[in-house]
Amino acid sequence: MPTNKPALTAPVVTLSRHRLTTDGDGVTTLVIFHGCPLRCRYCLNPYTTDDRTRITPMTPQALFDAVKCDALYFEATGGGVTFGGGEPLLQAAFLAQFAALCPSWRLTAETSLAVPACQVETAAEAIDFFIVDCKDTDPAVYKRYTGCDNTRMLENLRLLLSLVGPERIRVRVPLIPDYNTETSVIASEARLRAMGVTNVEHFSYVRR
């Protein structure tokens, strides 16, 4: 029996094709979603939190149709589709429907984990690899830098570790000019490893 339920869509800002190494293994297409609960001071993609940004609401099928032209690249290199933003886990139900359409492409999400736990649970079923930008594990640093509390991020990281295991997670610990220090980066890494994280990446944010 037909229903009047509207099709699930997600707000897509843009797609970036033929990316190598920056967003995961192999050749990837990056899908940038609109919307993020955080307000990071040095956000690289501020248009993803700007209400004036033009977006395209896409169904999972429409996105699949838009990215499938690169299927041969994905399959030959072990690549696939990387979801970023913005915060892709806000679109967890969409990701699950998209994953169900895909062949053996590798699906990666770049996430802050600053989302409700149910979104993490749904994404854990759909996504092969998670790149978590934790900002800093110190609550005061995190609050000053993002405007939010980091309890949710830490709880969700524990949840994600329990759901998918550490081999499917990389946690990025940035040095954030004027907000944290080398010492707090080292302290964050120690806290993360104590939680069970095994893949930690260091890098520096660029002030804009």
Ligand code: SF4
């Ligand atoms: S989590 Fe990412 S997209 Fe969201 S405000 Fe921070 S840097 Fe920007």
